[in-house]
Amino acid sequence: MKRYDAIVIGAGHNGLAAAAYLARGGLEVLVLERRDAIGGAAISEERHPGFTYSSCSYVCSLLRAEIMRDLDLPKHGLKIIPYGTTACLMRGGDRFAMYPDADQTRREIARHSARDADAFDEFMRDLYRQCRAIRPLLLKTPPDPTSFKPRDIKGLLEIGRAFGQLDEDALYQAMQFWTMSCGDFLDRYFESDVVKGALAGGSIIGTALGPYSPGSAYVLLHHVMGDLDGHVGAWGFAVGGMGAISKALAGAAREHGAEIRTGAEVSEILMQGDRAAGVVLADGEEVRARTVVSNLDVKRTFLKLAPRKHLPGAFVDQVERFKIRGSSGKLNIALDALPDVPALRHDPKLMRGGLNVGDSLEYLERAYDDWKNGTWSKKPYLDIFIPSTLDSSMAPPGKHYMSVFVQYAPPTLADGPWTAESRQAFGDTVLDTIESYMPGFRKLVLDAWVRTPADIEAEVGLTEGNIFQGELTLDQLLFNRPVPGYAQYRSPIRGFYMCGSSTHPGGGAMGAPGANAAREMLHDLKRRAA
Numbered sequence: 001m002k003r004y005d006a007i008v009i010g011a012g013h014n015g016l017a018a019a020a021y022l023a024r025g026g027l028e029v030l031v032l033e034r035r036d037a038i039g040g041a042a043i044s045e046e047r048h049p050g051f052t053y054s055s056c057s058y059v060c061s062l063l064r065a066e067i068m069r070d071l072d073l074p075k076h077g078l079k080i081i082p083y084g085t086t087a088c089l090m091r092g093g094d095r096f097a098m099y100p101d102a103d104q105t106r107r108e109i110a111r112h113s114a115r116d117a118d119a120f121d122e123f124m125r126d127l128y129r130q131c132r133a134i135r136p137l138l139l140k141t142p143p144d145p146t147s148f149k150p151r152d153i154k155g156l157l158e159i160g161r162a163f164g165q166l167d168e169d170a171l172y173q174a175m176q177f178w179t180m181s182c183g184d185f186l187d188r189y190f191e192s193d194v195v196k197g198a199l200a201g202g203s204i205i206g207t208a209l210g211p212y213s214p215g216s217a218y219v220l221l222h223h224v225m226g227d228l229d230g231h232v233g234a235w236g237f238a239v240g241g242m243g244a245i246s247k248a249l250a251g252a253a254r255e256h257g258a259e260i261r262t263g264a265e266v267s268e269i270l271m272q273g274d275r276a277a278g279v280v281l282a283d284g285e286e287v288r289a290r291t292v293v294s295n296l297d298v299k300r301t302f303l304k305l306a307p308r309k310h311l312p313g314a315f316v317d318q319v320e321r322f323k324i325r326g327s328s329g330k331l332n333i334a335l336d337a338l339p340d341v342p343a344l345r346h347d348p349k350l351m352r353g354g355l356n357v358g359d360s361l362e363y364l365e366r367a368y369d370d371w372k373n374g375t376w377s378k379k380p381y382l383d384i385f386i387p388s389t390l391d392s393s394m395a396p397p398g399k400h401y402m403s404v405f406v407q408y409a410p411p412t413l414a415d416g417p418w419t420a421e422s423r424q425a426f427g428d429t430v431l432d433t434i435e436s437y438m439p440g441f442r443k444l445v446l447d448a449w450v451r452t453p454a455d456i457e458a459e460v461g462l463t464e465g466n467i468f469q470g471e472l473t474l475d476q477l478l479f480n481r482p483v484p485g486y487a488q489y490r491s492p493i494r495g496f497y498m499c500g501s502s503t504h505p506g507g508g509a510m511g512a513p514g515a516n517a518a519r520e521m522l523h524d525l526k527r528r529a530a
Helices: 013-024 065-070 102-112 114-137 150-164 168-177 182-187 193-203 216-222 243-255 298-305 313-321 348-352 361-372 420-437 453-460 512-524
Strands: 003-009 029-032 044-048 051-054 080-083 086-089 095-098 235-238 259-261 266-272 275-281 286-294 328-335 354-357 381-385 400-407 445-451 496-498
Touching: 003 013, 003 275, 013 029, 013 065, 013 243, 013 512, 029 286, 044 243, 044 445, 051 328, 051 400, 051 445, 065 512, 086 193, 095 102, 095 193, 102 114, 102 193, 114 150, 114 168, 114 216, 150 168, 168 216, 182 193, 182 216, 182 361, 193 216, 193 361, 235 243, 243 259, 266 286, 266 298, 286 512, 298 313, 328 420, 328 453, 354 420, 361 381, 381 420, 400 420, 420 445, 445 453, 496 512
Parallel strands: 003 029, 003 286, 029 259, 086 354, 286 496
Antiparallel strands: 044 051, 080 235, 086 095, 266 275, 275 286, 328 400, 328 445, 354 381, 381 400
């Protein structure tokens, strides 16, 4: 029986990134994926004839440029097309748009508030100042603040240097920023409801928080710290859908010799004494390896796969308390034609960017109230994209593919589990909401694939359908993610590691958790990273 150097559980994008780096470092690597297709939440699927859906994740920015270069992902077919605009559709028929050109954005803000146009530069300066402090830490292993090991002391000094570059005012602001609400942060700068509502969307995406919940300001920062072609905060579409990212990572892994098996569900970790020695598959097959790394979230990893008797009780308690709360749904829609949006008729290029529904902080907070009451938002926040306007491969000629991210939807309803009827009602709520901004929209719908958090959990394996594998709040960041004392990608079981988004620096199609975990594994195996 072949014995591998490393087994990667789960072929999501972080698992594939880990596999590529491990294989690049000279290890014999096997990736095992439960489903018949790779990608996890970063996957492209043809669910309606001729249409390619980005089934879960839908836009790209957070994928680290260092990983793109290290693994030469463009060589493996990855191409990202930037989109430059976003438009928040207003209930009165107007819109608020943001453009790549800062002067054009300021003029647009001035339509709604001259005061806010003057404040915009200060807001962006303060936001990106925080961004510059945190970005250098994304591809670093979090130091253990209780350790006196040289590498941990060095890591703490690196964090100190990153924040030490801030001036006194910015440093005080950083201490507030990490714990304050997005609403309170925006209220410092702006008076216009639509300006605040449009900017706050990034603070609630994928998060069981409202815009006035403490900690939501950091979630906003998390969504602007990516970049495309050196432009910080820019976003784009992966040509062919988000599965193109996973396909490119898999190509890089295979180029360096990694094997990838689909339809291979891992049921438990195989132990030899007190260390991991491989895995047992659902069909009973045993596969042995020197090390094992899980791309699953921390709850699925340690409450379902790892042998409980080998885990400290305090560790299990902390895993059980780790907050993974599903709050998002998704619709993938095939359209017979491009919809008409009256608010954008005078500026049709806005159709090629992001379209948001949620024009005030109050709107977003009321949507969150529905989630707290155990139901989907009756007036939901929607993050809408039509990738086929820039990538013709996503839909047949003359047709279009629309991706709709929905906030909020609970993993379980107040009156019980999701049913076919409640899923349909949820989908109708979303379609009716879109219709109110795009008259005639429903007549264009050829197919609408409705996905609740329960569907996402069942299909993709994300606990409660949480797209970040855990809340991005201060108590679950850096050396607290996922569990204090185990934030360096190692687990209490020797030879068993974590590389999913439950680890630092968190969720999004970033690849950093996978790359960081691979670096630690190569270090432990005394292999130099290539």
